[in-house]
Each structure stands twice: as structure tokens, then as C-alpha cells.
Amino acid sequence: MSPIAYEYRDTLLKLENVSLTLGGNTILRDVNLEIKDLHRPGYTQGQVVALLGPSGVGKTCLFRILAGLDKPDCGQVLVEQEQIPVQRGMVGVIAQHYPLFAHRTVRGNLGVAGKQAGLSSAEITQRSTDILARFGLEEHGSKYPAQLSGGQRQRVAIAQQFMCSEHFLLMDEPFSGLDMVAVDRVIGFIREMAASDELKTFILVTHDVDAALRVADTVWLLGRDRDEKGNIVPGARIQATYNLADCGLAWRDEPENMPEFAELRREVCAAFRNL
Numbered sequence: 001m002s003p004i005a006y007e008y009r010d011t012l013l014k015l016e017n018v019s020l021t022l023g024g025n026t027i028l029r030d031v032n033l034e035i036k037d038l039h040r041p042g043y044t045q046g047q048v049v050a051l052l053g054p055s056g057v058g059k060t061c062l063f064r065i066l067a068g069l070d071k072p073d074c075g076q077v078l079v080e081q082e083q084i085p086v087q088r089g090m091v092g093v094i095a096q097h098y099p100l101f102a103h104r105t106v107r108g109n110l111g112v113a114g115k116q117a118g119l120s121s122a123e124i125t126q127r128s129t130d131i132l133a134r135f136g137l138e139e140h141g142s143k144y145p146a147q148l149s150g151g152q153r154q155r156v157a158i159a160q161q162f163m164c165s166e167h168f169l170l171m172d173e174p175f176s177g178l179d180m181v182a183v184d185r186v187i188g189f190i191r192e193m194a195a196s197d198e199l200k201t202f203i204l205v206t207h208d209v210d211a212a213l214r215v216a217d218t219v220w221l222l223g224r225d226r227d228e229k230g231n232i233v234p235g236a237r238i239q240a241t242y243n244l245a246d247c248g249l250a251w252r253d254e255p256e257n258m259p260e261f262a263e264l265r266r267e268v269c270a271a272f273r274n275l
């Protein structure tokens with residue numbers, strides 16, 4: 001199938017030579033990547049990118065650096081069209097399992113995020129109302145997390161991050177522990193939200209090859225090199241970049257049923273196994 005037309009515009013987020021050492025061990029080594037505003041003629045299209053890597057490779061460390069929660073030893077993360085150094089709060093963070101405050105209502109949960117982002121009470125009320133409507137949660141504002149379904153809780157957790165970060169949403173293992181139907185629902189939701197705003201950018205950190213290839217327009221493989229004897233060289237870096245738009249897989253319904261998907265999946269899995 002022929003690829004869908006698109007072009008890249010401004011840089012929205014850039015990692016420049018990010019390296020990290022912890023307890024004397026090199027964890028990340030010269031990680032470079034760039035997320036650009038992806039433009040599809042006739043469509044509003046945000047970005048969905050995935051950082052894929054095996055367990056223990058340094059995904060969580062990179063996640064924290066991307067979110068401005070930790071500083072790398074060298075290198076930097078620049079965000080927005082103005083390319084400013086990332087600060088805590090500029091990138092919305094959704095931790096694994098979509099945690100919420102159990103003792104606060106849905107509106108209360110959104111309010112906490114709004115307060116952390118420095119919004120006034122009036123702004124919190126206004127933005128919460130807008131966001132609840134956008135997420136189809138209008139009727140649930142005064143409910144507590146325990147009174148929601150799993151899918152609704154996920155939506156609230158994602159909505160919460162939209163209170164503080166308009167554009168960037170970083171998700172840590174968003175598919176872990178979910179059944180097939182729930183994975184479909186999260187993928188559908190990410191796609192829908194990404195198509196709601198030209199600058200909306202989802203960054204998924206995951207080891208789930210299938211889900212990453214189903215939802216992302218770009219996938220980066222994070223891994224460590226091996227020396228000539230096959231031993232692991234400390235320090236993960238970007239080992240491969242897969243452009244799913246060029247493969248004709250991005251923005252399709254059920255790309256997993258396309259032959260191109262199986263081919264790319266084979267290639268990614270083979271590379272993954274060597275990391």
C-alpha cells in the first residue's frame with residue numbers, strides 16, 4: 001500500500017548528546033533524537049513516537065530526563081518550537097497503571113494537576129470543564145476513581161496531564177498489564193487525541209513491540225552495543241529508527257493486518273533480540 005502523504009516541519013523536542021552515569025555505571029551514552037511537527041495535508045495530525053527497548057536498558061532513566069525530573073550528566077533536552085531546555089511540568093507524565101488520588105473526585109484529580117501547573121482556581125474550573133468534555137467524562141466529574149471503569153480511570157489519568165502540559169505527553173509502559181481489549185482501547189485513544197491537535201505529541205516508553213508499531217509514526221530502538229566478542233558495552237544509545245509513515249503503516253486502521261507490518265515486526269524483533 002502506498003504511504004500517506006506527510007512532511008516534517010519545526011522541531012518540537014530534541015535530545016542532544018544525552019549521557020547518564022549512575023553509581024559509576026554508564027546508563028545512557030550520547031542519546032540523540034528529534035521529534036518534528038508532522039504535517040499531513042488536509043488533516044490535523046499530532047505525533048506519536050515510541051522509545052522501545054529491553055528491560056533494564058535505561059528507559060525509565062531516559063523517561064525521567066525527558067520529563068525534566070532528572071538532569072543528564074551531559075547533553076540536554078530542548079522542547080517547544082522555541083527550543084527551550086525542558087523543565088519539570090513542561091511534559092505531562094503518565095506513570096504506569098494510570099495512578100489517581102483515590103480520595104479525590106475526578107475534578108479533584110484534575111485540580112491537583114492544575115494547581116501543580118500554577119493555574120488559578122478559575123482557570124482550573126474552566127480547563128477541567130473543557131477537558132472533561134473532550135474526554136467524554138462530563139458525567140463523571142464528581143465520582144471517585146473507585147466508581148469508574150478501568151477505561152474511564154485511564155482517561156482521567158491522561159486528562160489530568162492535559163491540565164499542565166498542552167503538547168507533550170510522556171507515557172511509561174502504557175500497555176503493561178493490560179489485556180488485548182484494553183490495549184486496543186488505549187491505542188485508539190492515543191490515536192484520537194493525537195489527531196486532535198497539530199502539536200500534540202505522545203512519547204511512549206515501552207518494551208511492547210507490537211503496540212509500539214501499531215500506534216507510533218516513529219519508533220526508536222534503545223539498546224547497548226556489543227563488542228567484537230559479543231559482550232555488552234555499557235551505555236544505551238539509539239540503535240535504529242523506524243519511520244512508520246514511510247513504511248505506509250502510520251495512521252492506518254488495523255495496520256497489524258498489513259503484510260508490511262509483519263515484515264517490519266520481524267526486522268524490529270530481530271534487532272531487539274540482539275540488544
Ligand SMILES: Nc1ncnc2c1ncn2[C@@H]1O[C@H](COP(=O)(O)OP(=O)(O)OP(=O)(O)O)[C@@H](O)[C@H]1O
Nearest residue numbers: 022023027053054055056057058059060061062207
Ligand atoms: N539510582 C541508580 N543507581 C545505579 N544504577 C541505577 C539506578 N537507577 C537505575 N539504575 C540502573 O540503570 C539501568 C537502567 O534502569 P532503568 O530503570 O532505566 O531500566 P528500564 O529500561 O526502565 O527497565 P525496565 O523495563 O525493566 O523497567 C539498570 O541497569 C539499573 O540497574
